[in-house]
Amino acid sequence: DKIENLDSIPFPARDTLRLQIESGNSKTARIISSRGCIADCSFCSIPPFERFQKGRLWRARSPENILDELTLLKEEFGVKTILFAEDNFIGPGEVGRDRIEKIAEGMISRGLKLRFRILTTAESLIYCEHLLPLLKRAGLDRVIVGIESASPSALETFNKKTTLERHYQVVDLLTQYNIVLHLGFMMFHPYVTIDDLRQNAEFLKKIDHACFFQYFSNRMELYPGVAIFKRMKDEDMILFEDEYKRGFLYRYAEPHIENLARGLTPIRRKMTDVDRSLLDMDIWVTENNNTNEHKEFTKEYKGLRKRFSSANLGFFCKSVENLESGWDSEAFEYSKEYYLNDIEKLDKELMSMINRKEVKDSSCDDRELIGDTRESYVC
Numbered sequence: 001d002k003i004e005n006l007d008s009i010p011f012p013a014r015d016t017l018r019l020q021i022e023s024g025n026s027k028t029a030r031i032i033s034s035r036g037c038i039a040d041c042s043f044c045s046i047p048p049f050e051r052f053q054k055g056r057l058w059r060a061r062s063p064e065n066i067l068d069e070l071t072l073l074k075e076e077f078g079v080k081t082i083l084f085a086e087d088n089f090i091g092p093g094e095v096g097r098d099r100i101e102k103i104a105e106g107m108i109s110r111g112l113k114l115r116f117r118i119l120t121t122a123e124s125l126i127y128c129e130h131l132l133p134l135l136k137r138a139g140l141d142r143v144i145v146g147i148e149s150a151s152p153s154a155l156e157t158f159n160k161k162t163t164l165e166r167h168y169q170v171v172d173l174l175t176q177y178n179i180v181l182h183l184g185f186m187m188f189h190p191y192v193t194i195d196d197l198r199q200n201a202e203f204l205k206k207i208d209h210a211c212f213f214q215y216f217s218n219r220m221e222l223y224p225g226v227a228i229f230k231r232m233k234d235e236d237m238i239l240f241e242d243e244y245k246r247g248f249l250y251r252y253a254e255p256h257i258e259n260l261a262r263g264l265t266p267i268r269r270k271m272t273d274v275d276r277s278l279l280d281m282d283i284w285v286t287e288n289n290n291t292n293e294h295k296e297f298t299k300e301y302k303g304l305r306k307r308f309s310s311a312n313l314g315f316f317c318k319s320v321e322n323l324e325s326g327w328d329s330e331a332f333e334y335s336k337e338y339y340l341n342d343i344e345k346l347d348k349e350l351m352s353m354i355n356r357k358e359v360k361d362s363s364c365d366d367r368e369l370i371g372d373t374r375e376s377y378v379c
Helices: 015-022 046-052 063-077 093-109 122-127 129-138 152-157 164-176 194-206 227-234 257-288 292-324 329-354
Strands: 028-031 034-036 058-060 081-084 115-120 140-148 180-185 238-240
Touching: 015 063, 028 063, 058 093, 063 093, 093 129, 122 129, 122 140, 122 164, 129 140, 129 164, 140 164, 140 257, 164 180, 164 194, 180 257, 194 292, 227 238, 257 292, 257 329, 292 329
Parallel strands: 028 081, 081 115, 115 140, 140 180
Antiparallel strands: 034 058
16 A cells, blocks of 8 residues: 655655765755656556555645755755656645645745755646745746647647647746746657647747757657557557567557657757756746846847757758658758757857856856756756
8 A cells, every 4th residue: 555644754865965966066956745646647657556556646745844854955965956856746736735835935934045846737837826926936946847749639649638728828827937847748659640740849939949959859658557558559559568668669650750750869869968058048047037237148048049949940840841751861861960060059159158257157156057067967
């Protein structure tokens, strides 16, 4: 049976955290304040795992218990940034909203001054809009939301029980409260169509997130027990079931899409550091764009960000056109080389901006989000 009283579990050992900080790496720690999730996404391993055991689908630690661990991390280890690593930090209903309100109030009253990041669903975020100013004041600087797709058919396949309209509502909410949005997003999945790819690209463009290459290349990973597995097995779409720890290999229902998905994977690995730097800059800009001394710098960065978006969209849309015409590998490789040359130039400009004196001198000692993050960044 599940452990219902999570407060009865001792705080985790933090030996590696101490080594991480003493070696000069990021002063960031992960914390889990709840277990489980009431959602039932078809690609996720949490729902079948939670339903395999007796007990509630979602259990949470008390606000006081969480605040005590946060205080320990701040005072004993000098932690400055927290990632709440559970699947849905907000939790269900009034119970979940009341809990996070008490956590935020406690962080403020204790003077913790920690920056923190959370994972949640679109619905949970919308229903706690009234708490966003409080969470922002407590230190919330980024929200990772499981948007997954802009295609209604994909959302149905994923059993997301949400709509594209709600996704746009989430974007507007976080923009209004000056909180950075980080998407959970899957461009590729076994049943994706060319129309889906175009809808996703258009969505990323509209919400001004096309600068992040990961969103153009992420694909669904398939593991044992997930709801969509049975459908795929019945339809003979699973290629190999041996290497399940790395995710099962599967085929795509629409011809040639696998060529594009696989072709983008090595580029995604190359772009990881670029995406991280852009995300770090986004967080910095949300906190400094209203100060006169940084207005010109912010304007210049947003211009550079648009150029990243243009490069990503151009390359991706051209690749989709290639896909639609039957797939020409040589044309893709040529387009990829041209794209990576453009990105290399843009990345040099980005790193130059990050290393400028006005950024380095702007409270980096308190943040660890701007500067030499490419080797030491910890989510």
